[in-house]
Amino acid sequence: MSKIRTKICGFTRAEDAAEAARLGVDAVGLVFYEKSRRFVSAAQAQAVVRALPPFVSVVALFVNETEAVIRQILQQLPVDIIQFHGDESPEFCRRFDRPYIKAVRVRHTQDMLDAAVLYADARAVLFDAHVAGEYGGTGHSFDWRMLPDDLNSHWILSGGLTPDNTAEAVRTTGAKAVDISSGVESAPGVKCPQKMAAFLAAVRQMEKGAR
Numbered sequence: 001m002s003k004i005r006t007k008i009c010g011f012t013r014a015e016d017a018a019e020a021a022r023l024g025v026d027a028v029g030l031v032f033y034e035k036s037r038r039f040v041s042a043a044q045a046q047a048v049v050r051a052l053p054p055f056v057s058v059v060a061l062f063v064n065e066t067e068a069v070i071r072q073i074l075q076q077l078p079v080d081i082i083q084f085h086g087d088e089s090p091e092f093c094r095r096f097d098r099p100y101i102k103a104v105r106v107r108h109t110q111d112m113l114d115a116a117v118l119y120a121d122a123r124a125v126l127f128d129a130h131v132a133g134e135y136g137g138t139g140h141s142f143d144w145r146m147l148p149d150d151l152n153s154h155w156i157l158s159g160g161l162t163p164d165n166t167a168e169a170v171r172t173t174g175a176k177a178v179d180i181s182s183g184v185e186s187a188p189g190v191k192c193p194q195k196m197a198a199f200l201a202a203v204r205q206m207e208k209g210a211r
Helices: 014-023 042-050 067-076 090-096 109-118 166-173 193-207
Strands: 005-009 027-031 057-062 081-084 100-106 124-129 155-157 177-180 185-187
Touching (some): 005 057, 014 027, 014 042, 042 067, 100 109, 109 124, 166 177, 166 193
Parallel strands (some): 005 027, 027 057, 100 124, 124 155
16 A cells, blocks of 8 residues: 555644654644634744654644634644535635645535535545534544545545554555544643554554564
8 A cells, every 4th residue: 555644633732742753743734713722823833843743744733723823823823735624615715825625524424525526625534524503523423435536636634543543444444644633632632652552563564564
């Protein structure tokens, strides 16, 4: 199996991000959504980014945020990719001249097919579980069997992943990119080094074709 890209989302502490980078994660996610238990201020985010070595991507996550606030964060932080995790339109996502990921809260297969068309210029669409009133980080997964076979776009598997089920998730879906948050935490926003290591080890095993 080819390389599987990994993102760990919801960092609030610089030391956790540094450890994730040491373990080999491809991208770290910073949540700029005030209702999230993993919300970071610009100052916290800057400390996290300073702890990262070169070539680890920084993803800034927003949920139905205003254009002004997003642009303010982009001025304060070296963001590589924007992740829109709310109900943002394709037109809104394109305003920032920055690669972006669009999250989709999955209820039906058609949700994924529609998103692939609507956000065709996204770096990827991210499939997360639909939980009423919540925008990610819930620890819930959706039925992976709903993934369509003919999805002609880059996509990321998210929602309810843990070190224990990541290999099964990749095996079932054929995912080439996975995104985890609560599944590697000891508390909201506090990442567990052992869980992060186990998650990344599970991904590496799948790359090698281990069963």
